[in-house]
Amino acid sequence: MNSRRLGALIRKETLQIIRDPSSIVIALVMPVILLLLFGYGVSLDTNNVRLAVVVENPAPAASSLVRAFADSPFFRVAELRHRAEAEHGMVTGRFKGIVVVPAAFAAQAGRADHAPIQILLDGADANTARLVRGYVEGVWSKWLAHEAGLRGHGLLSPVAVEPRVWFNPQLLSRDVLVPGLIAINMTLVGTLLTALVVAREWERGTMEAMIATPVSVAEILVGKLAPYFILGMAGMALSVVLGIALFQVPLRGSLWVLTAVSALFLIGALAMGLLISTVAKNQFVAGQIAIISAFLPAFMLSGFVFEPSSAPVWIELLSRIVAARYFVAILQTVFLAGDLWSVILPNCAALAAIAAVFLAVTLRRTHKRLE
Amino acid sequence: MDTLSVIRGVTKRFGETTALDDVSATIAAGRITGLVGADGAGKTTLVRLLAGLLLPDHGQITVCGHDSVTATDGLHAAIGYMPQRFGLYEDLSVAENLSLYAELRGLAPSSHRATFEHLLDFSGLTGFETRLAGRLSGGMKQKLGLACALIATPRLLLLDEPSVGVDPVSRRELWRMVHGLAEDGVGVLWSTAYLDEAERCHSVLLLDQGRLLRDGDPAAMTRHFEGRSFVVRGMTDKRATQSAARARADVTDALIQGAGVRLVMVENAAPPLASTLTDSPGATVKPAPPRFEDAFVALLEHRDAAIPPLPTWRPRGGGGITVEARGLTRRFGDFVAVDRVDFTMAAGEILGLLGPNGAGKSTTFRMLCGLLPPSAGEARTAGIDLARAAPEARQRLGYMSQKFSLYPDLSVRQNLNFFAGVYGLAGPRRRDAIARMIEVFGLGRMVDRNAGGLPLGFKQRLALAAAIMHGPDILFLDEPTSGVDPLVRREFWGHINAMAAEGVSVLVTTHFLDEAEYCDRIGIIHRGRMIALDAPDAIKAGIRSATLPDPSLEDAFVALVERADRRRES
Numbered sequence: 001m002n003s004r005r006l007g008a009l010i011r012k013e014t015l016q017i018i019r020d021p022s023s024i025v026i027a028l029v030m031p032v033i034l035l036l037l038f039g040y041g042v043s044l045d046t047n048n049v050r051l052a053v054v055v056e057n058p059a060p061a062a063s064s065l066v067r068a069f070a071d072s073p074f075f076r077v078a079e080l081r082h083r084a085e086a087e088h089g090m091v092t093g094r095f096k097g098i099v100v101v102p103a104a105f106a107a108q109a110g111r112a113d114h115a116p117i118q119i120l121l122d123g124a125d126a127n128t129a130r131l132v133r134g135y136v137e138g139v140w141s142k143w144l145a146h147e148a149g150l151r152g153h154g155l156l157s158p159v160a161v162e163p164r165v166w167f168n169p170q171l172l173s174r175d176v177l178v179p180g181l182i183a184i185n186m187t188l189v190g191t192l193l194t195a196l197v198v199a200r201e202w203e204r205g206t207m208e209a210m211i212a213t214p215v216s217v218a219e220i221l222v223g224k225l226a227p228y229f230i231l232g233m234a235g236m237a238l239s240v241v242l243g244i245a246l247f248q249v250p251l252r253g254s255l256w257v258l259t260a261v262s263a264l265f266l267i268g269a270l271a272m273g274l275l276i277s278t279v280a281k282n283q284f285v286a287g288q289i290a291i292i293s294a295f296l297p298a299f300m301l302s303g304f305v306f307e308p309s310s311a312p313v314w315i316e317l318l319s320r321i322v323a324a325r326y327f328v329a330i331l332q333t334v335f336l337a338g339d340l341w342s343v344i345l346p347n348c349a350a351l352a353a354i355a356a357v358f359l360a361v362t363l364r365r366t367h368k369r370l371e
Numbered sequence: 372m373d374t375l376s377v378i379r380g381v382t383k384r385f386g387e388t389t390a391l392d393d394v395s396a397t398i399a400a401g402r403i404t405g406l407v408g409a410d411g412a413g414k415t416t417l418v419r420l421l422a423g424l425l426l427p428d429h430g431q432i433t434v435c436g437h438d439s440v441t442a443t444d445g446l447h448a449a450i451g452y453m454p455q456r457f458g459l460y461e462d463l464s465v466a467e468n469l470s471l472y473a474e475l476r477g478l479a480p481s482s483h484r485a486t487f488e489h490l491l492d493f494s495g496l497t498g499f500e501t502r503l504a505g506r507l508s509g510g511m512k513q514k515l516g517l518a519c520a521l522i523a524t525p526r527l528l529l530l531d532e533p534s535v536g537v538d539p540v541s542r543r544e545l546w547r548m549v550h551g552l553a554e555d556g557v558g559v560l561w562s563t564a565y566l567d568e569a570e571r572c573h574s575v576l577l578l579d580q581g582r583l584l585r586d587g588d589p590a591a592m593t594r595h596f597e598g599r600s601f602v603v604r605g606m607t608d609k610r611a612t613q614s615a616a617r618a619r620a621d622v623t624d625a626l627i628q629g630a631g632v633r634l635v636m637v638e639n640a641a642p643p644l645a646s647t648l649t650d651s652p653g654a655t656v657k658p659a660p661p662r663f664e665d666a667f668v669a670l671l672e673h674r675d676a677a678i679p680p681l682p683t684w685r686p687r688g689g690g691g692i693t694v695e696a697r698g699l700t701r702r703f704g705d706f707v708a709v710d711r712v713d714f715t716m717a718a719g720e721i722l723g724l725l726g727p728n729g730a731g732k733s734t735t736f737r738m739l740c741g742l743l744p745p746s747a748g749e750a751r752t753a754g755i756d757l758a759r760a761a762p763e764a765r766q767r768l769g770y771m772s773q774k775f776s777l778y779p780d781l782s783v784r785q786n787l788n789f790f791a792g793v794y795g796l797a798g799p800r801r802r803d804a805i806a807r808m809i810e811v812f813g814l815g816r817m818v819d820r821n822a823g824g825l826p827l828g829f830k831q832r833l834a835l836a837a838a839i840m841h842g843p844d845i846l847f848l849d850e851p852t853s854g855v856d857p858l859v860r861r862e863f864w865g866h867i868n869a870m871a872a873e874g875v876s877v878l879v880t881t882h883f884l885d886e887a888e889y890c891d892r893i894g895i896i897h898r899g900r901m902i903a904l905d906a907p908d909a910i911k912a913g914i915r916s917a918t919l920p921d922p923s924l925e926d927a928f929v930a931l932v933e934r935a936d937r938r939r940e941s
Binding site: 005008015206211368 | 419
């Protein structure tokens with residue numbers, strides 16, 4: 001590689017980036033918009049669930065249970081007298097769940113062999129239903145304990161459970177989502193940045209003039225990668241700052257590990273974009289391929305939303321070639337757990353392998369010829 | 372004479388198409404070799420093979436001893452290449468483009484400054500160093516493209532159609548630059564579809580449909596036609612004279628040139644008597660010098676592409692003035708694209724609009740067609756004010772653009788059907804119009820073929836058929852013959868002349884100066900103003916001087932544009 005030629009290509013590319021702000025928009029504005037959109041829009045927590053509590057006989061015990069539900073931050077409680085009204089409300093989507101407190105509640109409440117209340121759940125959204133069930137059961141057992149204490153005898157349950165959640169003590173899904181989101185964003189940014197630039201040179205005819213000079217294939221590729229690498233890293237830094245400052249995501253690992261891992265991932269994403277651009281030779285097609293082949297798999301198969309290990313085997317196998325999967329795992333670890341080498345190193349090895357494959361294929365597919 | 376490049380038995384196919392068929396030739400140092408042929412003849416393919424960008428299917432190419440397949444690195448160090456689209460980075464300035472190519476071609480840093488100064492001076496771009504390449508005019512882009520290809524002085528310079536879209540003034544400068552290079556020992560390959568450019572080359576490779584027809588000195592090829600060309604002058608109806616001449620067996624070619632008709636006779640034939648060609652008593656037949664085009668047409672005649680007889684074509688007819696522009700002005704922001712243009716066109720007149728790229732030709736054209744409203748002034752077509760009633764006026768005009776505006780995935784019949792529908796032809800009128808177009812333009816064999824796969828000549832006929840099937844009184848042609856070979860161009864003008872003879876007015880823009888000679892009058896547009904409007908012969912006569920006793924239309928064009936620029940500066 002000739003350093004003067006490489007320098008000239010990098011200088012040229014940098015000038016083009018400055019004069020045509022579309023790359024800057026992709027690298028710096030797009031991740032911010034995506035982060036805000038998904039960061040505020042997607043949340044796996046359930047708060048303020050609308051719950052109907054049907055009290056068939058408003059005795060003091062029943063009222064105290066209703067108050068226990070109403071005091072919970074998870075529920076917005078509507079107290080009803082008739083079961084039919086509540087059922088209608090669930091059919092129309094007004095309630096996510098119904099708690100029926102029967103007329104004989106007060107009489108049965110103290111007996112261990114009988115379930116005195118009934119819980120009905122809207123199972124259309126299984127995830128939410130499961131959460132609601134957990135919350136209802138939590139409120140119920142808390143109330144039982146409270147009542148038992150008042151009556152002066154011990155807990156009905158012989159074992160006391162005290163749950164302890166690691167890494168994300170408040171069980172905030174946002175803390176898990178934001179690092180994953182940054183990984184998805186960087187997949188799209190990295191791939192899109194380079195997917196457009198080689199295709200642009202083919203479209204404008206500048207590639208034909210360039211490959212008729214003594215420039216080498218490696219110089220062309222590095223000349224493209226280097227400027228967009230810096231731009232992509234700037235986008236990454238911006239995303240991290242935004243995640244910490246705006247979404248209060250903790251960064252428990254070290255900054256240098258984060259930087260090194262991001263660099264490794266970005267090289268792979270940029271190389272994938274270069275390969276798309278080299279094959280497509282047309283900006284529109286390259287842009288479409290980049291979104292379909294980079295963004296969608298990253299979103300669906302990276303473990304960002306859906307856990308690949310619970311998917312069918314062949315989908316799980318497919319997800320192993322998605323670089324974003326490893327990057328999501330590393331980022332979640334570095335942000336929430338710290339520099340956990342047993343997680344970081346194997347995932348880094350996978351990222352390095354993917355980047356090496358893309359670089360090698362791109363190098364092979366780029367010729368100084370028109371056919 | 373050093374041989375720089377040897378092409379030996381080269382064949383190149385793309386799928387079914389044979390782009391080059393067993394071509395052998397040499398390119399010498401210190402000379403300009405013209406690569407001449409129509410669009411699709413194989414010029415670009417040969418240039419790309421020489422640049423090592425394509426691989427030959429058969430045969431071998433060496434450039435300065437480097438094999439184009441195995442020694443591409445050495446080859447790339449020896450050549451300068453300017454592709455058709457220049458290869459300039461439009462968002463980089465003139466100086467930044469030069470410096471990029473200087474580094475890519477490995478020019479020693481110590482000599483950057485001197486080389487840039489020399490090249491900027493050579494290409495007339497001094498003072499424009501900081502201008503972005505995208506903001507340069509067409510001619511200046513071409514010169515910058517050439518300057519970039521010349522950095523680190525190549526031994527072989529490959530220029531792919533460098534003069535397309537360049538006005539005659541810039542074209543002359545390009546030629547001056549290239550001649551200077553050849554004198555310094557650089558070998559130049561200049562590919563072109565313009566036959567007048569072939570005459571300026573030291574040697575010519577004549578390509579047609581992938582085959583090399585001739586290889587040699589263009590002057591020697593032309594000399595073969597010495598004593599066979601004549602000019603008929605002094606008749607009142609030049610188009611009738613042309614038809615009469617074409618009908619004779621001993622005339623191989625008859626072309627309108629200004630007020631005269633230029634004839635090429637078969638070998639050893641005596642010149643025809645003026646009285647056999649025209650009724651006008653004062654007509655004369657005089658010998659004329661041969662041209663390279665005569666040789667090219669004679670070579671192409673062996674090809675089995677029959678030119679159909681001139682069709683008869685009867686429009687609705689009008690009479691009187693059909694197109695009228697009064698103080699026609701168009702501004703885009705602060706920029707005045709067209710500045711107070713006045714002219715009128717009579718029925719049956721052919722008016723040519725000439726001008727450098729960006730001079731305002733297309734803007735004028737669009738205002739006359741009613742596609743663009745004027746900022747000031749008035750455009751009337753067929754007596755209708757376009758600003759008020761463009762749809763009615765449009766029904767009476769036909770428009771054919773440079774890109775033919777055909778649907779490549781529709782068959783010939785489907786294209787005709789579509790355009791008939793667009794013009795509101797229905798029922799028996801539509802059937803009649805389509806049948807007549809197929810007959811007049813000889814499209815019978817082609818009706819079910821897709822327009823995209825037609826030979827260029829047929830594509831052009833179909834485009835013309837689509838533009839005139841509703842019987843317009845006025846026909847607008849926007850660079851209708853760029854890139855077609857001289858035979859197709861002659862055929863096309865045959866149709867145009869026949870229509871004009873029937874009273875259709877024709878407004879045509881062109882870059883071919885000899886095509887401008889076919890027009891009754893030409894208007895030269897420069898920087899938005901009409902700087903001349905007259906018959907071609909009168910325009911030529913206007914600049915006649917002691918040093919230039921018989922100026923060509925190109926001489927006249929260059930002189931008028933330079934005069935207008937001088938007046939502007941003072």
